[in-house]
Amino acid sequence: MATTDEVTISTRGLVKRFKTRTGAVLAVNDVKLKVLRGETFGLIGPDGAGKTTMTRVILGLLTRTAGESSILGYDSMHDTHKIRERVGYIAQQFALPGDLTVLENMHFFANVQGVSRAEQRRRIPDLLEFAGLSNFTGRLGGQLSGGMKKKLALACSLVHEPSVVMLDEPTLGVDPVSRREFWNLLGKLRAEKGLTIFVCTPYMDEAERCNYVGLMHQGKLITTASPGEIKKMVPGRLLEFTPSNFVPAWRLVEKMEGVLEVQTYGAMLHVFVDDVDRRRTEIETALAAQRMTCQGMREIEPRMEEAFISLIRKQRAQ
């Protein structure tokens, strides 16, 4: 069946419930998801949204409460061995053995995954080259910079040549330069190896790197779409300006006709309106009547972040 071949990660009605002292928590709440082969899929959401739990359920590291989940057609609960063989995974708080060198780490993970000696000799130099670590093979894991640790973790997760990798916030706490390098590596994996990449991230701008993005909030998958489509889900068009008197201006604008949503942005207001030219003048006039000015009024393109905030607010209002 060609169609199921293409579907690499799939869930239907997936539920994970945790019992706590104060009751039950629905960490994953009726999630339906499809990731196709070769796709880079970003699961985006704030801390506590359920991203890590969902990833672990799909991987079979946690048992699901209800529903279906599978990778490469293998059921998360029943075919965990097959999944382990074909999927690479970097957990969020994953720490490499700091007292092993870069090369020893690679061999260690290769052995755990049952990669033969001959295969190790072939693959490991390539992976180290790919991760830009060829000159650091003798360095202790504990003495690597944050960015290099992440790259080593990625190389280790690829040592058994998986066709899918699942990365849980792989760039958390990593600086911008290393973050860029890490994403460029993922780009290479997608372009050159056709790997399916599933990545959880709290960074909105990383969503732009993905073919498809799932927005997760309080256990629910609010929407799944391409970054371009998600940015089009915001209401109307977006005006940005700095009012001279922030809170009164915010309250005033919020109630105006044609204003669909107001978001704060530092000292600025982001105002979604139905008609840019008309509302722009009306806002300026209304603020002027209250002896307020607005500086730098301009229309801007909504980014992932504005869309995300808007969608979550809508969800909360429901």
Next chain:
Amino acid sequence: MRWVRSRSAQGDVRGPGSGGQDMDPIVVENLTKRFGAFVAVDHISFSVKAGEVYGWLGPNGAGKTTTIRMLLGLLKISEGSARVLGYNPSTHAKAMQAQVGYMSQLFTLYNDLTARENIRFYGQAYGLSQDGLKRRQAEIIEMAGLQGRENELTANLSGGWKQRLALGCAIVHKPQVVFLDEPTAGVDPISRRDFWGLIYSMAKKGMTILVTTHYMDEAELCQRVGFISDGRLVALDTPDQLKRTRMHGHVLEISCANTEAAMRALLAARESGQLPLDEVALYGAQIHAVVPDAESYKEPLAGLLASEGIAVHAIEWIAPTLEDVFISSVKPRGE
């Protein structure tokens, strides 16, 4: 004592230590920190105006925290000078610290105390009177939006609440200057927006804020941003101006049929030197390529992809993000 006068002194701030002389709340000249042979901070000069939100963006180990520690008087200055509210941190750290707030990325809160108790603890440490503390506690709880949660254990508060509480504790003594060292690491975007709203309401009241960050969207929110790399301040301007002046080359966004094949072709062309591509990166269904000049490289790019049998839908010259500009600024030139 020698006063370093800033060129851009506004005259609206009189740091108590400044003896009434006009000067910016933070003035740094040729500040340098050496650890043995290693230069962690390399002749950095800048000044921050009263009520300004000034950001620092840089990789780990670039010298951001080291600079803040010198400005706080916690670390000895190797060379150059620094004045915070007119005080020399090397000699008058104590007097200065009474008027300066500091929040580290670790949110130094006591998890086994309630929100209210944390504020009280910090207030007492700063020597606030019983009355003053009571008033301040109420103000901070309101400011941080902690009403209804003031008696909850800090351990049970989520990231966003904790962060606002930590900020509240850092400003319990109404400092005039606040240093925030990666204050929003691990906090969700909605809470981050709230936090930045707070920062700007503090700035509006005249507080001067120096904040370091890894997040591009946060750097965008600062009035001025400094790029720090290898201990040096490589650029300093408003985010808009940085995008206009500090980007080497132009960003082209390529939409085409087989993105993966196109990416392979472009990577190969960069490798072989066929095209001078500074960066090639996959962005979902598109590719971003940094070229020396947008107009003169659109055609060659399209030609290359066409010769590989890839249908090109569009090549557009797009505005760089602050991250593009940052990467471009800190990359060694003329390799």
